[in-house]
Amino acid sequence: MAEKGLHIALVGNPNSGKTSLFNVLTGLNQKVGNFPGVTVDKKTGYTQLDNNTGATLIDLPGTYSLYPRRADEWVAYKVLMDADEEIKPDIILLIADASNLKRNLLFCSQIIDLKHPVVVALTMMDLARKKGIEIDVQGLERELGVPVIPVNPRKNKGIAQLKKQLQQTAKHQFVPQQFDFIPNKELAADAIANVQHIFPHLSDYAAIHYLINHENFSLNDANQERIEQIEAEHKFNPVKTQAEEIMQRYTRIKTVMKQNVVEPDPLQKKLFTEYLDNILLHRVWGYVILMIVLFLLFQSIFWLAQFPMDAIDWSFSKLTAALNDFLPQVWWSDLLINGLVAGLNGILVFVPQIMILFGLITVLEDTGYMARISFLSDKLMRKVGLNGKSVMPMISGFACAVPAIMSARNIENRKERLLTILVTPLMSCSARLPVFTILIALVIPNTYFFGILSLQGLVMMGLYLLGTIMALIVSYVLKFFIQLKEKSFFILELPVYRAPRWKNVGITMVEKAKIFVTDAGKIIILISLLLWFLSSYGPSGRMNAVETKYAVLLKQPNTAESTKSITKQYNSEKLQNSYAGILGKAIEPAIKPLGYDWKIGIALITSFAAREVFVGTMATLYSVEESDNSTLKQKMEGAVREDGTKVYTLPAGLSLMVFYLLAMQCMSTLAVVKRETRSWKWPAIQLVYMTGLAYFMSLLVYHIF
Template sequence: MGNPNCGKSSLFNSLTGLNQKVGNFPGVTVDKKTGQSSLDAAINSTIIDLPGTYSLYPRRADEWVAYRVMMGVDEDIKPEMVLLVADASNLKRNLLFCSQIIDLKVPVVVALTMMDLARSKGIEIDVPGLERELGVPVIPVNPRKNKGIDALKKALAQTAHLNATSPRRDFISNKELAPEAVSGVQRLFPALSDYASIHYLINHENFPLPDATQNSIEQLEIDNKFNPTKSQAEEILQRYTRIRQIMQQNVVEPDPLQKKLFTEKLDNLLLHRVWGYIILLVTLFVLFQSIFWLASYPMDLIDSGFGSLSGWLAGILPEAWWSDLLLNGFLAGLGGILVFVPQIMILFGLITLLEDTGYMARISFLSDKLMRKVGLNGKSVMPMISGLACAVPAVMSARNIENKKERLLTILVTPLMSCSARLPVYTILISLVFPDKYFLGFLSVKGLVMMALYLLGLVMALLVSYVLKFMIKVQEKSFFILELPIYRAPRWLNVGTTMIEKAKIFVLDAGRVILVISMLLWFLSSYGPSGRMHSVETKYAQLKEAAKTDDEKAELDRELSTEKLENSFAGIIGKTIEPAIKPLGFDWKIGIALVTSFAAREVFVGTMATLYSVEQSDDDATLRSKMQNAVRADGTKVYTLPTALSLMVFYVLAMQCMTTVAVVKRETKSWKWPLIQVGYMTFLAYVTSLLVYHLF
C-alpha cells in the first residue's frame, strides 16, 4: 500500500518479476494486482498491489478497494502483513497514511522510496531514528535500480517468522477520540484495534454486517453523540502534531528559500498559459507524424513479404479446399494482423515515454479548464488519453474520478477517442486515397490526416459531453487535485518492454479473433446455397466452352470468382444490409466488415484481406493493391476519396467493440448506459458519415 505516485507499482514489479504497467502519474493502479515472490528459502508470498490512496478516508472507487481490504471486510483478500511504500521526498504527507495503517495493528514493514530524490532536494533522513519512532522496520529501497530489495525481503521474512507481530504501540491515542463508543464497538468485535473501531463507527454502513450489528453500532453513535467529522478532524490534527515532532528529530530539511528545482523551472515553461498549449499541440503532432514516418519501412517490408509468400505457396500447393483455406483464410488474416504491429508498437512506445517522463500528468493539468466547460475535469484526461491505446482499461481507470457525474460522462465519451484497434483501419484507408506528399519537406500529408481523425474523436467527445452534462442530473461538487510527479529520464528498458508486451497482446489477443473470423469468413465467402452456386458454375462453364482465347477465359475466371462471392453466404449477408449503408458510399463487402468488426475494430482489415483474397486470383498482390483495384458493378472504383473519408469517420465515431460494451456495463452496473452509448455513437457515426460522403 501507499500514496499514489510513491513508487508502489515499480516496487511490486521488482518483487514479483511481473511486467506490469508502471506510469509516472497518479492513479495508474486502479485494481488489485497479484504476484508471487520468494522472501527466503522457507517463505513464498503472494503480494497484492492495492490502489494508491492518501489516507484511510476513501472517496474514489479505487480507494474503497484498498480501504475494504485493510478493514478486513473484503471477501477475497485477508492480508497477513502490509508492505507500506512511503516517498522519502514527501515524508510528512506519506507518514499520515503510514501512521493510520500502523494504528490498525496489522504487521507493517515500511519501504522508503525516492531516497535519491530526497537527497537532491537536500533532505537527510535518520532511518534508524524513524524506525524507532514508528515502531516498525523501515528499509530504504530504489526499485528502478533494484537497490535495497534483498534487505526488504529479509525484513519481510523476519516479520513473518515472528508470527507477523503487529506494532506494539499506537501512533496517537485513538481511544481518547471517542472512549465509550470505541469500547462499545470492541464489545461487538473484540479483535478490533481502537483505530479500526473508530472506522467501524464512521463507515459501518459500507461493511457487510448483519442488520442487528448495524443497528447496534448505530445506537452506539446515538448514545455517545459520536460525530464522525469532528473525530476525523481531531485525529488528523493529532497525527500531524506527532509527525512534526518526528520530522524535527529525524529529518534535516533544506532552507525553503533555496533555488527552485529543475522540475519547477521546467513547469514554468510547460505549464505556461500560452506556451504550455503550443508545446502540447506540437507533442501530439510529432506523435502522429512518427506513427507513419517510423513505421512505413517495416510495414512495407511485412506487406510485400506476405504477398511474395502467398504467391510462392500458390505456385507449389495443389488446388484443394485446404490450400485455399491456408492462402485466403489463414495467411490473408495473419498478414492483416502483422503488418500493423510496427505502428502499434510505436504508438505505445511514445505514450509510455510521455508517462515515464512525467509529462502525461501535465496534460491533465493543462486540460482541466477546457474539460470543466464540457462537464468533465482534468482527471478525465487520463482515461481519454488511455483510450488512445484501448478503451477497456481507459473506462476502468475512470474509477479515479471522485465525482459521479464526471465519472459517468468520462465513461460515456472515452470510446470516441481513437484506440489502437482503429489504427489499422485508418492506415489502410489513408494509404489508398492520399499521396506520399510532404509539406515543407517534413510534414507528411498522411500524418496530418491521421492527426485530424484523432482530433475529430476528441472534439466529438467534448461536444457529446457538453450535451450530456445537461441531461444527467447528478448534483455533486467537483474538485481537481493532482500531484505533479517530477520529471525523470525515461526508462528505455520499460519503454521497450511495453512496446513488446503490447505487440504480443495485439498479435495474440486481437490476432486470435482476427484469425478465427478470417477463416469463418473464408467459409462463408467460399460456400453458399447449393442451388445458387451450381447455377453460377453451370453458367460460366458454358461461357468458357464458347471462349476462344486465353485472355477471354482468364476474364471469365475473374467474373466467376466475383459472382460466386456475391452468391456465397457472406455475399447474401452483405447484399441484405447494402441498402442501409449505400447512402454512406459503402458496398456490400464493406458492410460485411462493419458487421464482423463489432467483435473488434481491427477485424475490418482481416475481413477485407479474406474477401479480396477469395475474389481475386492474384496471390502475390498485397491487400493495399487489391483494395486499390476493387471496382463496383458499374466499373467505378470502390475506394474513392469520399468513400474512404466516410468510412474513416464512421470508424472514429461508431461503438464497434463488444468488450468495451461489456466493461461499461460492469463499471456502471446497468445495461442502461452501454445501450445509450451504442445508440448515440451509431447514430452519430451514420449521420456524420452521410454528411461527409455527400459533401465530398
C-alpha cells in the same frame, strides 16, 4: 520447491513510486483483472523473495488516508481493514515518498496502528537529496516501530534488502512494537472497549473504523445492531473523532519530522521541475508545446512503423505464394490460405504501430508530462461539462476505451464521470489504427512537406483531433440533458519530471502487443474463418448456376489471359452469390450514399464485434475473390465496382475513416459501460448517438469531397 502461499499487499499514496516498485519486483509475471464485485483494476504479480520463498503481490489502488471516498479507495480500505472476503494479505508493503514525507506519514501511521505486519519502502530518496532533505532512516524506524528500507526501483537499489526484510517479517523474525502512533484509545475509550468485546482481534484504531464504517463491512445483522447500540450509548461522533485523530497525527508527525528529517529553507533555489513547469504550463507556450508533442506522437507512428510493417506484409505475400504452389487445390488449403493466413496477416501487420503508440504514451506517463496535459486541459474541459481529471481517461482512450472508461471512477463528481464515460469511446483507440493505416495508405499520397512532414501522418493526426473535438462537442450538448447537480473540484498532484524507464516502456510495448495478438487476434481469426465459410458457400441453387455458367466458358478454347479474366469473374460472381455476398447486397442501399460497396458493408457488420476486424474481413473477402499472391493493399487498390469505377477513392476513403472514427463498434466497450453505470440505458444511448453521428458525418464528408 518455492512456497507460493505468501500474499503481500502494496499500498501507498498516488505518485509515491508504488507502480515502479511493483514492476521491478514482479517483472513480466503480472496479471490484470478486476477486484471481486467491483470494476476496479486489480494488478497482481509473482516475485521470488529467495530460493525457497515466493510471494504474490497485490497492487492496491493509491489512496491518501484510511478515510475512503472513491470506489478504488474503498477497495484498498476493505483489504486493509480485513473486510475483503477474498484478499487476505500476510504482509503490508507500505510505500512512502521520501521527498514528500510529511504527507505520506499520515497514511503510514494509520496503517501501522491497525497492527498488521508492515514493512515500509522509502522511495524517491534521490529526489529528496536533490531537494536538500536528509532523513535519519534508523530514527524513523524507531518512531514508527516497523522496518523502513530505502529503495530506488529505477536503479534496482535496495530491492535485495527489501526482499530479505519481507522474508524475515513473514517468518515473524521482526516483532513490531506495541505502542500506537497516537493514543487511539483516548479518542473513544468505552466505545472501543465494547467493540473489542465483540471483535477481540481488533486493534484500538481498527475498532474506531468499525464504529465509523461498519455499515460497509460484511457483518451479520446482530453485530451491525450491537455496534449501532454502542454508538448511541456512548454518543459516538464519527466526524469529531476523525477530525481529532487527524489533528493528533499531524502534531505527532511534526515531532517525528523535527527529530529525524533535516529540510532545507523553503526560500532556497527552485527545483528544475518548477523551472520546466513555468514553460510547459505557460498559458500560451504550454498549449503550443502540447500540440507539437501530439504532432510528433502521430508522425512517429508512421515514421517508425513503416519498415517493420512492409517487412511483415512482404513475408505474408511470400508465404501465401509458397502455400499456393505447394498445397493441392482443395477446400482445406483454401481455408488455410484465404481464411487463417489472411486473418493472421491482418493481425500481425499492425503490431509495430500498436507497440509504438503504447511505447510513446508510456514515455509521456513516465516523464510526468501526462499529468501536465490534465492540468492544461482543465479550463477547456470545464466549459464542456467535464474537468481536468476527465483528460486521463480520454487520453487512455487513445489506447483502449475499456480500461479508459474504468479509470473514470477517479472522477468524484457523478455528472462529470458519466459525461466522461459517454464521450471517451469517441477518442481513437488502437483498434481503429489498423483501419486508418490501410485506408490512409490507399487514398492519401505518401508525400512529404519540407522533407520531414508526412501528409499521411498529418491526416492521421487530423483524425485523432477530430475525435477529440467531437467528444468535446458531444459533452457540451449532453451536459444540458444530464440533470445531476453536484459541486466539482479539480485537485491534481503534479509528479516531478523524470527520465523514462526504458525497461518499463519495453515491458508495456511487449505486453500490449501480446494483448492485441491474443485478445483481438482471437476475434479476428474466428471472424476470418467464419467469413471464409460465408463467402465460399451460398444457397445451392445460386452457387450451382454460377458453377454451370463458368464451367461452360472455361471448357472453350481460351488464351492464358482470357482464362485468368474468366477465373477472376467466376470468383467475383461466386462471392456475390455466397451468404456473405447476399448479406452485403441487402444492406448496400443504406450505405451507398456514403460511397461504400457491399463488401465494405460486410466489414461494417463484422466490425461491431471489434473494429480491427475490418482488416481481417477485407483480407478474407479479397483473398476468396482473387487467389493471387498480391498484398491486401494491392488487392484493395485494384478493387472496382460493377461499372468499373474504383471503390477506394479519396471521398469514399475519408468517409469510411470518419465512420470508423465516430461509430460505436465495440461490444466490450458497451459491456463495460453497462457495468460502470449499472444500467443498459447509457450503453443504448451511446450506441444510437454514435452510430447516428457516424452516418451523418460520413455522408457530409463524402459529399464535400
